[in-house]
Structures are given as structure tokens and as C-alpha cells.
Amino acid sequence: MFIYNTTFVVNxxxxxxxxKWLYTTCKPLIKNLVxxxxxxVYEVMSIENEEERTVSVQWKVASPDDLDAINKQSPLMLKQMSSDFxxxxxxFSTILRSL
Structure with a gap:
């Protein structure tokens, strides 16, 4: 099992x-890809800040090929999101695997 995790810090x-972008653009795009x-989707509770919310989005996949597909597409999608927001x-993104 592999996880492609992206943690977002959102004003x-x-x-x-x-x-809305997460549920109407990001999730459908990756789900169609893999x-x-x-x-x-989890909210990070250890960080308390009245001006921001921190959210972890984790894509779980079984194969290295599926992980590679997300790893290649995600930066393009996140670049567009950055230009919008x-x-x-x-x-920031991290790749995890189960031990």
C-alpha cells in the first residue's frame, strides 16, 4: 500500500x-486517472490557528504504477491551484508506504 499525501494550509x-475545488476538481481528476x-481527507488537529486550517488529503493506491501516475499528474494540478489561490x-506533498 502506498499513500500520496498532500497537506494544505488554507487561509x-x-x-x-x-x-469546493478539492471536491469538484482535485478528487475527480485523480479518481479518473487512478x-x-x-x-x-483529514483536518490536522494538532495545529490551532484562527486564520488557517490545515488539511491532509491522502490517496491510497496498491501499485507503484498508480503511485507514479498520481506523482506525475499532481504537480500540474497543484500548480494550477497555486495560480488560482x-x-x-x-x-507540500509526501509519499508514504506501509511497512
Missing amino acids: ISSFDTWQ PASEVA GEKVLF
């Missing part, structure tokens, strides 16, 4: 618009 003023993938949404 409160943009959260609703970003969340139909067998599973997605989980600017510094109101910051992010």
Missing part, C-alpha cells in the same frame, strides 16, 4: 472555495 477566507485509488493556500 480561512479561502477555505470554502478551496474545499480509478482503484481511495481518498481520505496564490499564498492563501500553501501545500
